[in-house]
Amino acid sequence: MTDVEARCLARQWFYPFRLASGQVVPTYPPPEVAPVHTTRLAMLSEAVQSHFGDLPRETLAAIDLACHEGWFAHQLQDLGFGRVRGFDARADHVEHARLAAAGCGRDLPFEQADVHALDAAATGRADLVLCLGLIYHLENPVGALRTAHALTAEGGLCLVETQVAPNLSGPLDYGHHTFVKPMMGNFAIVDETEETHGPETSTTGICLVPSLEALLWVLRKVGFRDVRVLPVPADGYEQLRYGKRVMVAARR
Template structure:
């Protein structure tokens, strides 16, 4: 039996998406490059489910979440599938907010609250705190990743999950003004130029990107107030960048 499509569902099917959305009729959206990018999303989702279940159990029932830089809202929908009571999806780009609202309406997700804001301009007092904070694929597109991580910590009641590209680390001692005053490096940042790509939906909005090393990410997350930080292991058959540590998923805990 074929389930009829709504007008919103038809609008989703008329477009090529970054993510593969399964719709109420059973149809699935087309994705970029004939699905070439689907593997990275599947791997990130498997890792997210693993770390979320270890902290909250098999269901997110009784818990709320915020998805910062939600893109088209795919991970927000997955949090609702995991049982979250409420999910706030936030993005700075007009088209991402519109896409996420279209997805929400087509899938009938009344518990998905879609808002528009830059990460640095989030209304922390108005939003309050969330049991789970997602910040996937964001900080390596920012010129102020530390400020973004401070925002994430302020919004976190229990756990924050950060996923990002990382650069090779540097270690050693540095003369800090004089050979008599020496300080250890706690990590490093790489500078990536996206100034010609700011029009792209998956790029920086400013073009200047500071990408942390894994050591820097761990150190910063602890310094902004996470009591414990851990690396989320990828599945052995996962997307190659996550398997080989070129991208990482890290969980920061408040309690």
């Protein structure tokens, strides 16, 4: 057993990485939560095939925002993308992503960067941008979606997966009862200020969770086209099956 493999097997992971030796690392999500990984992957794979079809994927680039341990970057490489990069705000996530890639025998670059600090001119655009499990942990989800749009190449695809809040709609007095604006959706405030040490939580503690209607409206307003909610497999993770989470495909 190599030192890298021993280090991989010595800790528990969020994702079920299969190492180059064939061994699968120990994981900590409970069995009822683990299907979120396979459900997201099935939905992602179908969206990629629908959008890119038979294009030679070795010519395509992909970016995984808030990549965590890098598992979806591995999946993108398996789907044939020629250049895959991952970014995450947490230094320990980047460290773990690099370790997992080494243990799995993969050449994948991971960099530490907050989504709001990424600049398309410096970073470069990608044909596919993943934004999975990110925006509902942010205090500025609209800014993150603007970044995702800027990083998506013309004609490219962005996949956004998030928890969603119940929606509010209807008229809203806007300064006076004679001046009324329609509500286009809403964001729910969730407090994670005591949980910022957690690996799957906010780095600031203030979280704005969009309703589905707000998410779709904002995606269109920041410049995406053909925004659509992806279908969920019949045996998919319960949060996605019941619409408490969604994955949305947005074409630039």
